[in-house]
Amino acid sequence: MTTSTTPITELIAFTIDSSDAARLAKFYADLTGGEVTGDYPEYGYAAASILGSAFNFQTVADYARPQWPGQEHPQQFHIDLRVTDVAAAADHAISLGATVAGEQPGGGAWQVMIDPDGHPFCLCPPKD
Known part of the structure; x- marks a missing residue:
């Protein structure tokens, strides 16, 4: 028996x-040179264009902040960002919170x- 499948064609x-949500969307937009593309406080939702990709942020009641590196409150995800100067990028990130x-x-x-909000992210140097 053959099963027909539809391939995933797009990451939304x-x-x-x-x-x-609005604060974290602004943080990542400012960090990456992106832009906040939507802020919908009535839904607890915000969106940002980051490095050509869409990132959405949703406010969660009783949000549990991750605690790096422990797993009592796991990191949930992390983003790796390639930067030209790690020290300068770290200083910029600190200036944004x-x-x-x-x-x-x-x-x-x-x-x-x-x-x-406690999520870890990595600043990675240029490829050799």
Whole structure:
């Protein structure tokens, strides 16, 4: 018996839980040079165009902040971003409200940062 399947043809967006959707959309838009493309407070939802991709953010009641690197409150996801200058990108992220993660695996090959809602993201240097 043959089963017909329809291939996935498009990624519409990546959606991230947040304590404040509008704030986190603005953080990632400012971090990456993107733009906030929608803010819908009545739905607890915001959207941003980040590096040519759609990222959605949804405000979640009783949001549980991830705690890097522990798994009591898992990281849920993390984003790796390629940057030309890790130190400058880290300074920029900090100016927007990020913090440097206390634990830095990788022996300095990348910088782990924490966004305003506790999600880790990595700043990765240029490819060799």
